[in-house]
Amino acid sequence: MKxxxxxxxxxxxxxxxxxxALTVGAKLxxxxxxxxxxxxxxxxxxxxxxLAGWGADTVFVSDxxxxxxxxxxxxxxxxxxxxxxxxxxxxxxxxxxxxxxxFPRLAARLDGAILTDLTAIEGHGTGISGTKPMFSGKCLAxxxxxxxxxxxxxxxxxxxxxxxxGHGNATASAVTAAAGDGRIKTIEIRKGKSAKPxxxxxxxxxxxxxxxxxSDNFKVxxxxxxxxxxTVGASRAAVDSGYATHDMQVGQTGKTVNPNLYIAxxxxxxxxxxxxxxxxxxIVAVNTDKDAxxxxxxxxxxxxxxxxxxxxxxxxxxxxxx
Amino acid sequence: MKILVLIxxxxxxxxxxxxxxxxxxxxxxxxxxxxxxxxxxxxxxxLKLKEKLGxxxxxxxxxxxxxxxxxxxxxxxxxGDRGLLVSNAGLExxxxxxxxxxxxxxxxxxxxxxxxxxxxAIDDDNMHVGTMAAEILGWPHVNVVTKFxxxxxTARIEREVEGGQVEVYDVTLPAVFGAHxxxxxPRYASLPGIMKAKKKPFDIKSPADIGADPSVLKPKSLIKGxxxxxxxxxxKIFAGEPVEAMVEKVVKLLRDEAxxx
Numbered sequence: 174m175k176x177x178x179x180x181x182x183x184x185x186x187x188x189x190x191x192x193x194a195l196t197v198g199a200k201l202x203x204x205x206x207x208x209x210x211x212x213x214x215x216x217x218x219x220x221x222x223x224l225a226g227w228g229a230d231t232v233f234v235s236d237x238x239x240x241x242x243x244x245x246x247x248x249x250x251x252x253x254x255x256x257x258x259x260x261x262x263x264x265x266x267x268x269x270x271x272x273x274x275x276f277p278r279l280a281a282r283l284d285g286a287i288l289t290d291l292t293a294i295e296g297h298g299t300g301i302s303g304t305k306p307m308f309s310g311k312c313l314a315x316x317x318x319x320x321x322x323x324x325x326x327x328x329x330x331x332x333x334x335x336x337x338x339g340h341g342n343a344t345a346s347a348v349t350a351a352a353g354d355g356r357i358k359t360i361e362i363r364k365g366k367s368a369k370p371x372x373x374x375x376x377x378x379x380x381x382x383x384x385x386x387x388s389d390n391f392k393v394x395x396x397x398x399x400x401x402x403x404t405v406g407a408s409r410a411a412v413d414s415g416y417a418t419h420d421m422q423v424g425q426t427g428k429t430v431n432p433n434l435y436i437a438x439x440x441x442x443x444x445x446x447x448x449x450x451x452x453x454x455x456i457v458a459v460n461t462d463k464d465a466x467x468x469x470x471x472x473x474x475x476x477x478x479x480x481x482x483x484x485x486x487x488x489x490x491x492x493x494x495x
Numbered sequence: 496m497k498i499l500v501l502i503x504x505x506x507x508x509x510x511x512x513x514x515x516x517x518x519x520x521x522x523x524x525x526x527x528x529x530x531x532x533x534x535x536x537x538x539x540x541x542l543k544l545k546e547k548l549g550x551x552x553x554x555x556x557x558x559x560x561x562x563x564x565x566x567x568x569x570x571x572x573x574x575g576d577r578g579l580l581v582s583n584a585g586l587e588x589x590x591x592x593x594x595x596x597x598x599x600x601x602x603x604x605x606x607x608x609x610x611x612x613x614x615x616a617i618d619d620d621n622m623h624v625g626t627m628a629a630e631i632l633g634w635p636h637v638n639v640v641t642k643f644x645x646x647x648x649t650a651r652i653e654r655e656v657e658g659g660q661v662e663v664y665d666v667t668l669p670a671v672f673g674a675h676x677x678x679x680x681p682r683y684a685s686l687p688g689i690m691k692a693k694k695k696p697f698d699i700k701s702p703a704d705i706g707a708d709p710s711v712l713k714p715k716s717l718i719k720g721x722x723x724x725x726x727x728x729x730x731k732i733f734a735g736e737p738v739e740a741m742v743e744k745v746v747k748l749l750r751d752e753a754x755x756x
Contacts, residue, residue, distance in 0.1 A: 243662065246635070270656040274638055277623045281592060281630035286715035289621050306724070307619055311512040312521070314619075315719040356667040357635040360651075365659025374657060377755075401756060419677045420659060425508045425617050426532050426676065434755045445508035451724065455753045457745060463734055470727050473748050475741045476734035482742055489746040493756055 174296050176202040177259050178229065179252060179266035179275070180212040180220075183243070183362075187212075187220055190267040190374070192227065192335035197328055198265045199228025201296045205341035206230050211255035211348070213248050215241035224343040232343045233258060239352040242362055243271055246353030249278045254348040256283065261323075262299040268327035269373075280325045286318035287325040292332045292452075300324055309425040309448035330374055331431045369404045372423060378432045378453070380406035380423055381416070382446075384439025384461070384479060388416045393480060394438060397487040400494065406430065408440045424449035438479040442467030459483065496551040498541045499607035501598060501625065502534040502570060504563045505618045518720045530566045533613025535681040536674035540643055541611045542574045543679060547645075552576045554605060558594050559583055564699070572684035572692035579605070580699045581707075590714035591619075595627030600707040602632060607669065614639045614673040622673070629671035637664050638673035 178198040181188045195210065202208035209231040210224055217240075221232040235251030252275065256264060264279065266272040268290040280287035286300070292313075293304040301324050302317040318324040365371075372378060379394050379401075391405065398405045407417030409424050423430050425445040435453035440446060442458070442465055450456070451470055458471035459479045468474045475482050506512070506526045513522040530538075538555065545551040555570035556579040557563045567578040581601055583589065589597075602610055612625040622638060629636035641661070642653035645668075652664045655675060666672075684692070702709050731748065733741040749756045 270639065273622045274626065277591070277621075277626040278630045278636075280623075281595060281627035284592070286590075287592065287623065288716055289623065302719070307721070308506070308510075308512050309617065309620060310724055312514060312721050313724055314721050317717045317719055318715060319717070321715045356670070357637070358665040360663040360665055362656075363661040363663065365661075367659055369658075371657035371659070420655065422676075429620070434749070434753070443509065444511060448508075451727075455749070455755055456727075456730075457749070458730075458732075463732075468730070468732050471730040471732065472727070472753065473730055473745045474732035475738075475745055476732065477738050477741060481738045485739060485742040486746060489742060490756060493746070493750060 174201055174207065174262040174299055175260065176208045177255060177261035177264045178208065178210045179264065179272065180210050180224070181267060181269060181271050182212060182214050182217060182220060185214065185217060185220070187223060188267070188269070189335070190269060190330045193330065193333045194265050194267050194328060195227040195229070196336050196338070197294060197333050199338040199341070201263065201294070202228065208341065209233060209255070209259045209261070210343070211235070211252055213240050213251040218345060221343050221345040226337050226339050226341060227343065228338040228341040229343055230341050231259070231346050233346050233348045235348050235350055237349070237352070242359040244353065244357060244359045245274055245278055246357050247350065248275055249282065250350035250353065251348065252279055253282065254350045258346070258348055263301060263324045263326060266327045268329050272327045276325050276327055283323055285323035285325050286321035288316050288318060289327050290329050291326055292329050294326060294328065301326055309429050310451055311448050329431065331376070372404050372406050372421070372428045372430050375404035375430065376433045377401055377403035378406050378430055378434070379403045379436040379438065380408065380440060381411055381438050382408040382440030383410035383414060385411055385416050391417060393483050397483055397490065400487055400490045408446050437467050438483055440467055441465040442470065496548055496608045497554065497606060498544060498551055499554045499556055499602055499605055499610045500534070500537050500541045500570065500575065501610060501612035502538070502555060502557045502566060503531045503616045504528045504557070504559050504566050505531040505616050508532065508617060514721050514723065518722055521721060528562060528566070530569060531613050531616045533615060533617070533674055533676070536676060536678045537611035537613050538570050538573055538575065539679045539681040540674055542682070544645060554579055554607070556581070556601060558597055567697070568692050569684060571695045572689040573682055574688065577695060578697035581705060582699055582701050586702070586709065586712045588714055589712040590716040591621055591623035592627055592716070593712035593714060595624045596631060596711040597702045597707045598624065599628040599631040601705050602628060604705045609668055610671040612671065612673055614675050625671045625673045634670050635666045636671040636673070637666055639675045640672045641675050641677045643672060643678065
């Protein structure tokens, strides 16, 4: 099938997850002439050379001042121009905040089928089938776009390992799209305070629950996180009690995470919390209650007080990583 | 100003999802249904806006089955003025684009000036319908809204993205906004509110009644079936030993067995 991969960049830097989409796209396309990429931004033409060997012979570039900051009107028009130029069967991207904003708009505009946040994907003629977690992962749906003329799909981050296919010469091809009518103006994009990866992108997470007892105590987790380069999360109980901010919340009404390591400290493991983190590759649970449900999904567990365990663990990590 | 809020019925977050024996469906029997939690933030923002303007109408609308009616009434009890249920009878398999087409028709028929919805439904976790309805209407949208401030016909919006970054937009109405958790704190329905809600105007219409072509509901994105996530093998849980010893064991396992640290 013919695949067009949307390459997400912010501040002139290609997101690492774009390589996951390119890897999946190259497998579905089969050869480099059946795959193209599209990149939207301002002064981003130089990025195309970084895509050589990543499976696509053509990289469409919509390079214009109005694309400096993400704006769904301008980005949708740019990707639409690339779709018109390449006539793909499938437009593939990542289920990032940008992908999840842009793809539904494009699918509605071009009357396409759309599958979001896939953890497995296969080609079938011009359509695709795949697996998609639902209810934050309490169950998996087998989904398909068979029979559709045009399909859109986003893959979940951190699920597909990026592997450079080694073919595709990534020749740049300019596409242009008129600037939007200004009914959505991007005023600015404020930087986050934290230099750490977002929970949804983090490969290591340490989270605290109700047992944290107050917000100051999160410094125990922060210290551990700093040593191993983890991002700090929280359960809904901790957020609702005001111990942590809502952007730290992991669970069904918070973030769904998929790290290599998830350390749950003083989290009992409610159904809605586990829905958000159960696909973590390794789960460590620390809780004083040996019957806490979190131990049921834990790879390793310690039945003890987190305030004793975590500082010791931090010290041991420090020794190992010296 | 006519403010329309789109809500969806979803299973409660503490619900255990059970599949039918053939894996084709989700067992409905013991599921407790709630207003999709993010939609409550949408209702609250709509009510706040009406209060600030001192005028206007808040319509609580949903595309769904009969059981959605009581959830719309819950929205009316919070302070909505009128309910609209577009019945999905016979159209339960509609995909997000089909639903967006029907709801766009409803938004048009209502001549809404502004639409609020939740950023995503917690059942399919798609984040599709509000954005798609905006596209079909030719309107702007911003999803995952954490701050909303209207000045005349332009709204200053903040949207949360990854890494704590915030995108700031100026959006000209009419437009669709998808509410995120930190936008506000939804109010509880008061007892008088609950009493009054049952007497508020409520329409149940079919897609054809509002002028939607039912053929648009033929799904392109299909759900073939469901399965449970793979079971985790039983973990190694340590208890009753000195804390130092247990920490030592787990750190060693993370190093040697899991090869993570």
